[in-house]
Amino acid sequence: MGEYATMVKTVAILPSRDDQYSLNEIFRHSRWDLHLLPALRNTRKMLNEVAPGVVIAGSSLPDGSWKDVLRELSHMQQPPPLIVTSGLADERLWAEVLNLGGYDVLSTPFQADEVVRAVSLAWRHWRDQHAWRRVQKPAIGARAASAATP
Numbered sequence: 001m002g003e004y005a006t007m008v009k010t011v012a013i014l015p016s017r018d019d020q021y022s023l024n025e026i027f028r029h030s031r032w033d034l035h036l037l038p039a040l041r042n043t044r045k046m047l048n049e050v051a052p053g054v055v056i057a058g059s060s061l062p063d064g065s066w067k068d069v070l071r072e073l074s075h076m077q078q079p080p081p082l083i084v085t086s087g088l089a090d091e092r093l094w095a096e097v098l099n100l101g102g103y104d105v106l107s108t109p110f111q112a113d114e115v116v117r118a119v120s121l122a123w124r125h126w127r128d129q130h131a132w133r134r135v136q137k138p139a140i141g142a143r144a145a146s147a148a149t150p
Contacts, residue, residue: 008032008123011046012056013069015039019058019085022110029112032119040064043072052080053123056106059086059093070101078130081122085110 010032014020020036027034035050037043039062047055057069066084073079081103086093089107097105103122106114 008054008119009035009050009052010054010056010119010123011035011037011043011050011052013037013040013043013061014056014058014085015060015062016058016108019108019110022108023056023115026110026112026115030116038062040068040072043069044075047072047076051078053126054083054119055080056083056085056119059084059088066097066102067100074101078126080126083118083122 008031010027012020012023012034014023014036015038020038024034024036033050035046035052037046041063055069055073057066059066061068066082070082073082082097082101083104083106084093084097084102085106085108087108089105094105097103103125104118106118
């Protein structure tokens with residue numbers, strides 16, 4: 001069971017209290033761990049403390065935007081996927097998010113099944129990406145060590 005029993009840790013940066021409440025209600029019915037912030041302030045500290053597997057951010061924040069969140073994530077050793085939320089989620093936003101390195105876009109108000117799908121897929125993507133790195137790094141080192149041995 002090991003890695004599959006791991007709790008999905010999520011940081012959500014959402015200025016709307018309605019969105020915060022809705023997301024909290026969705027997460028309350030799961031074994032997922034949700035940490036909410038209303039703005040970018042303290043994001044770096046929260047990311048370092050929680051080490052999330054998924055980050056959710058509103059497209060527009062009181063002190064920035066989802067692009068600022070993406071920049072913060074780029075400084076992390078194992079950056080989690082970013083899901084952007086918007087009441088006006090359209091093809092333009094979706095294309096921009098994907099082209100700049102985000103993972104997905106969710107419309108607000110949230111629909112539980114869409115949130116569960118997006119967060120599950122994003123977390124699995126992150127987990128698999130880092131599991132692959134853990135497997136690859138020792139294998140490369142082992143090959144290099146055996147190649148150096150006469």
